[in-house]
Structure formats: C-alpha cells, structure tokens
Amino acid sequence: MVKNFDNSLSNLEGASVQVSEGNSYPEPGMASVQLLFSNGSWLRAEYWRITKDGKAGRSSFDHHQKYGLPEPIDAVTVLQEQLQDKVVTEAHLDKESGDLIFQFSNHIKLQIFNFTSYEIWQFGFADGAVEYSNYAI
Numbered sequence: 681m682v683k684n685f686d687n688s689l690s691n692l693e694g695a696s697v698q699v700s701e702g703n704s705y706p707e708p709g710m711a712s713v714q715l716l717f718s719n720g721s722w723l724r725a726e727y728w729r730i731t732k733d734g735k736a737g738r739s740s741f742d743h744h745q746k747y748g749l750p751e752p753i754d755a756v757t758v759l760q761e762q763l764q765d766k767v768v769t770e771a772h773l774d775k776e777s778g779d780l781i782f783q784f785s786n787h788i789k790l791q792i793f794n795f796t797s798y799e800i801w802q803f804g805f806a807d808g809a810v811e812y813s814n815y816a817i
Contacts, residue, residue: 685773689772689780691805692719697717699759700714710740711743711744712740713728723792723801727739728790732762732787734787768783769784779794780792801813
C-alpha cells in the first residue's frame with residue numbers, strides 16, 4: 681500500500697491546489713480543510729500547519745484564536761492565501777508519524793498531521809484510490 685501511495689503522491693508534483701473549509705466543528709483551534717488539487721485529487725484534513733522560509737506560520741490550532749489581536753485569526757483564509765497560485769514541488773508521507781508533507785513553490789511547506797489511530801485525514805487520488813491516515817503506515 682505505501683509504495684502505491686508514494687507513487688500517487690509523486691503524481692501531485694506540478695499540481696496547484698484550492699483550499700476550502702472542511703466539515704469539522706467550528707470551534708477555536710479547529711480548522712478542518714479540504715484541498716482540491718488540479719490533477720483531480722483531494723484531501724480532507726483536520727490538523728495542519730503551514731511554514732514559509734523555514735519558519736512556522738499559522739496552523740489549524742490558531743483558528744478563531746484572538747491572541748490579543750484586533751480580530752480572531754481565520755486560519756483557513758491564511759492557508760488559502762498562502763497556497764494561492766503555488767504548485768506542489770514535492771509530496772511525501774512520513775512513514776514514522778503518518779504525517780503528509782507537501783512542499784510548494786516559494787518555500788512554502790504544508791504539514792498534515794496524523795495524531796491518532798482514527799481517520800484524521802482522507803486522501804482521494806485522481807485514479808479513484810482512497811487512502812486513510814489510519815491505514816497509511
């Protein structure tokens with residue numbers, strides 16, 4: 681399974697992505713997302729973090745948090761803005777943690793976390809294959 685999964689992930693290279701809200705509970709610290717890749721693949725994820733130039737940016741845990749700012753953070757909007765017009769340059773599965781790691785153009789990295797043995801992310805590929813976080817490793 682992992683070898684086919686690695687091949688499917690490598691097929692994402694060069695794809696752009698559109699980000700929308702997922703179907704999770706709208707609570708502070710919860711920002712599930714759905715990513716639609718230009719090659720027809722999709723990903724639903726609960727927990728994520730974006731980094732740029734090697735520095736941590738926003739994460740799903742920041743969603744609707746105020747942190748002393750004038751307005752609460754909309755982490756999904758931040759993710760949409762960061763990934764707009766970017767393409768995947770590398771995608772892989774961390775075989776130890778089950779995290780998904782996507783490198784995008786302009787030194788942007790998106791990490792999709794796998795914290796539990798439940799289905800915390802679900803990935804559908806253009807060829808119809810579907811992978812779940814609890815079966816990926």
